[in-house]
Amino acid sequence: MxxxxxxxxxxxxxxxxxxxxxxxxxxxxxxxxxxxxxxxxxxxxxxxxxxxxxxxxxxxxxxxxxxxxxxxxxxxxxxxxxxxxxxxxxxxxxxxxxTYSPFYDNFYLRYRYFGPRASYFYDYARPLRYGSYDPFWDGPVDYRExxxxxxxxxxxxxxxxxxxxxxxxxxxxxxxxxxxxxxxxxx
Known part of the structure; x- marks a missing residue:
């Protein structure tokens, strides 16, 4: 492996x-x-x-x-x-x-397998990181051509x-x- x-x-x-x-x-x-x-x-x-x-x-x-x-x-x-x-x-x-990541850190999902169906839940044990990038409210710092x-x-x-x-x-x-x-x- x-x-x-x-x-x-x-x-x-x-x-x-x-x-x-x-x-x-x-x-x-x-x-x-x-x-x-x-x-x-x-x-x-x-x-x-x-x-x-x-x-x-x-x-x-x-x-x-x-x-x-x-x-x-x-x-x-x-x-x-x-x-x-x-x-x-x-x-x-x-x-x-x-600092945007396609895997948005504030909504971390974990997948578990329960029999014939898969489900997901929000991981409440993982704390939110303040000051992190919010793709809906924060914009990129700069642009280049x-x-x-x-x-x-x-x-x-x-x-x-x-x-x-x-x-x-x-x-x-x-x-x-x-x-x-x-x-x-x-x-």
């Missing part, structure tokens, strides 16, 4: 640690964080990178550009042109500094020498120049 609770504690710690870091460069998962792409035509793709609230706008846009260059090389092309690009910010206010960025671009890939236009990117040069800024997930 101790091994099971230790394993559960380690899993909870791993999940908490994973939530406390910026989104690494990875394919989008069930949490919708990471890169994704959709093929539109043979040489045209819609590329997107979504970060969590700890991933800044510059990182999200850098990862998007790096993914576009990787995708270009994977499909056998040499350069790509950004046809359309957009970065969306999703902001929300989050309460901070409050959390912002998540999602960058998307439509790219058109081409072969041969890159045209002399600022909208075109040489895939090899992009990968070479941005590789040092890419943080991959820790295995």
């Amino acid at each position: 101790k091994r099971l609770s230790l394993a559960a504690a380690i899993a909870a710690l791993a999940i908490t640690t994973a939530c406390a870091t910026a989104t690494p460069y990875q394919p989008a998962s069930q949490s919708d964080r990471g890169f994704s792409e959709m093929k539109i035509e043979e040489n045209r793709y819609q590329v997107e990178f979504s970060g969590n609230s700890l991933t800044d706008r510059k990182t999200v846009e850098t990862y998007l550009l790096f993914r576009a260059a990787e995708l270009t090389k994977q499909n056998g092309f040499d350069h790509f042109r950004v046809v359309r690009r957009d970065t969306d910010a999703n902001s929300r206010l989050v309460p901070t500094g409050a 959390q912002t998540r960025y999602v960058a998307s671009a439509e790219i058109v890939m081409g072969k041969g020498a890159k045209p002399d236009d600022v909208a075109y990117f040489d895939a090899d040069q992009v990968i070479f120049n941005l590789a040092g800024q890419i943080q991959r997930p820790v295995p």
Whole structure:
């Protein structure tokens, strides 16, 4: 039984640690964080990178550009042109500094099993703690803004020498120049 609770504690710690870091460069998962792409035509793709609230706008846009260059090389092309690009910010206010617990301490319930039915009762032996947080009357101490960025671009890939236009990117040069800024997930 101790091994099971230790394993559960380690899993909870791993999940908490994973939530406390910026989104690494990875394919989008069930949490919708990471890169994704959709093929539109043979040489045209819609590329997107979504970060969590700890991933800044510059990182999200850098990862998007790096993914576009990787995708270009994977499909056998040499350069790509950004046809359309957009970065969306999703902001929300989050309460901070409050001592609220989802298990409201002043109404502590204990469960007992009585035959085929379960019932509960208020534990009068447990004293009320004065000065504790009341979710109905006390408000959170402060708010902070959390912002998540999602960058998307439509790219058109081409072969041969890159045209002399600022909208075109040489895939090899992009990968070479941005590789040092890419943080991959820790295995």
